[in-house]
Structures are given as structure tokens and as C-alpha cells.
Amino acid sequence: xxxxxxxxxxxxxxxxxxxxxxxxxxxxxxxxxxxxxxxxxxxxxxxxxxxxxxxxxxxxxxxxxxxxxxxxxxxxxxxxxxxxxxxxxxxxxxxxxxxxxxxxxxxxxxxxxxxxxxxxxxxxxxxxxxxxxxxxxxxxxxxxxxxxxxxxxxxxxxxxxxxxxxxxxxxxxxxxxxxxxxxxxxxxxxxxxxxxxxxxxxxxxxxxxxxxxxxxxxxxxxxxxxxxxxxxxxxxxxxxxxxxxxxxxxxxxxxxxxxxxxx
Numbered sequence: 001x002x003x004x005x006x007x008x009x010x011x012x013x014x015x016x017x018x019x020x021x022x023x024x025x026x027x028x029x030x031x032x033x034x035x036x037x038x039x040x041x042x043x044x045x046x047x048x049x050x051x052x053x054x055x056x057x058x059x060x061x062x063x064x065x066x067x068x069x070x071x072x073x074x075x076x077x078x079x080x081x082x083x084x085x086x087x088x089x090x091x092x093x094x095x096x097x098x099x100x101x102x103x104x105x106x107x108x109x110x111x112x113x114x115x116x117x118x119x120x121x122x123x124x125x126x127x128x129x130x131x132x133x134x135x136x137x138x139x140x141x142x143x144x145x146x147x148x149x150x151x152x153x154x155x156x157x158x159x160x161x162x163x164x165x166x167x168x169x170x171x172x173x174x175x176x177x178x179x180x181x182x183x184x185x186x187x188x189x190x191x192x193x194x195x196x197x198x199x200x201x202x203x204x205x206x207x208x209x210x211x212x213x214x215x216x217x218x219x220x221x222x223x224x225x226x227x228x229x230x231x232x233x234x235x236x237x238x239x240x241x242x243x244x245x246x247x248x249x250x251x252x253x254x255x256x257x258x259x260x261x262x263x
Contacts (some may be wrong), residue, residue, distance in 0.1 A: 008197065014096065026063060034070075034227075043071075046121065060081075061087040080105050106136065106139060109139065122146060122150075124228060125154070125186070128160060137214045140216070140261075141214040150260070153257075155227065165232070166235045178201060181195070193198070217261060226255055228244065229245050235248070240260060
């Protein structure tokens with residue numbers, strides 16, 4: 001059944017790659033001219049990457065992967081979507097920034113990649129696509145060098161309780177899978193795109209404990225009251241820093257978290 005979920009999710013991500021790469025959110029034309037796609041948050045918290053090997057899991061079409069490469073990292077990006085990886089490879093050539101890109105489901109990656117990395121990076125909207133959080137942690141452990149760093153910056157799992165109209169629709173402790181066949185995508189909720197996706201719920205405790213069980217040391221867990229895109233249209237506004245915050249100041253919930261763990 002999980003294989004069917006993977007197939008459906010791959011099909012959806014293939015279908016939205018062109019929409020995302022043409023969107024204002026990703027702003028690909030600006031990126032091609034040299035602008036980084038990374039946010040100040042992850043740049044500051046990851047630190048200097050020059051000369052380090054970096055594995056970017058679930059990299060979509062590789063803008064962040066290539067942004068790390070521009071900062072001197074030796075990068076490998078991995079994604080389920082063949083359309084996304086094809087675009088990532090094209091971008092790498094176009095902007096003359098060396099990178100390795102692999103099209104593979106994360107759980108199948110150990111079968112095709114035989115390398116250890118200084119840094120594993122994951123960001124924004126990735127954990128809900130993981131069907132097995134404990135197996136994910138084993139894969140992280142497998143690919144990290146001794147002394148290596150895992151860094152995640154991610155939508156806070158608390159926000160997964162809300163639908164796009166900011167209504168409580170899900171249970172925090174419900175693991176799923178959740179089937180979603182709503183139209184549109186996060187870069188354009190009105191986009192003419194339809195498809196079925198399958199997602200899973202993981203609490204902060206699930207994420208942290210899965211890593212601890214693999215022997216990794218949690219260096220920090222930070223939570224933030226802003227996010228990077230219009231997660232709840234009509235309920236959010238951009239602040240002066242370009243971050244999305246809730247319009248109603250009386251509602252203060254965690255929107256993002258970041259986590260660093262070492263092996």
C-alpha cells in the first residue's frame with residue numbers, strides 16, 4: 001500500500017513542478033541571477049558549509065541545494081519527482097554550479113547512494129511526506145558521518161491540525177495517512193491542478209525521539225511565530241522581514257521549528 005502512496009505522491013509532485021518553478025514564491029528568474037533561495041534562519045543556524053559535503057533530502061527542483069553549493073558546499077540533492085530532478089539538473093548546468101541530483105524515494109536511497117555526509121539538510125514541508133519516521137531516522141544515521149550534522153527547518157506539526165482555511169480539521173496525534181484530493185498547490189491555491197496525495201502526521205516528540213533512538217544528540221530545538229509562505233490565505237500578512245505572520249495578534253501559535261542534531 002505504501003508503494004501506491006509513493007506512486008500517487010510522485011505523480012502529484014511531477015505535475016506541480018512546472019507550476020512551482022513559474023511561481024512568484026520560488027522566483028526562479030531572481031535565483032538564476034544569483035539571489036539565494038535560502039532564508040536567513042537556516043543560513044545562520046547551519047553556519048559555514050564551505051568544503052563540506054551536504055545531502056539535501058526531498059530537494060524538489062534543487063534551488064536550496066544549489067544555493068548551498070554557491071556557498072561552497074559539495075552538494076547532493078535527492079527527490080522523488082523525476083520532473084523536479086530533471087529541472088534541478090538543468091538549473092545546475094544553466095547557472096554553472098556543480099551538483100549531484102538523484103531521483104529516488106528517500107526510503108530507497110541507501111540502495112543507490114554509497115556515501116557519508118558532513119551535513120544533511122531538510123526544509124519546509126517535508127516531514128508530512130514521510131510514512132515512517134523511525135525508518136527516516138535510521139536513514140539519517142546511515143548517511144551522516146561521525147560528527148556530522150542534521151539540520152531541519154520545518155512547518156510546526158501543530159499547524160497540521162488546521163486546513164488551508166485555518167479551521168481545526170485534524171488531530172495532533174493522528175498519524176494518518178491523510179488523503180488529500182483538493183485542487184491547487186501551496187504556490188497558488190487557485191491553480192488548475194488536481195491530484196491525490198497521501199501524507200502522515202508526526203509530533204515534535206516523534207521527530208526528536210526517533211533521532212535520539214538512533215544515538216543522535218539534539219543540539220537545539222527552536223520554535224517561531226512566523227513562516228515562509230501564505231500557509232493560511234486570508235489569515236496571514238507579510239511583516240517587514242518578508243515573513244508570514246498571523247494577522248490576529250491574539251492568536252500566537254508556533255508556525256515553524258528548527259532542529260539541529262549531531263552524530
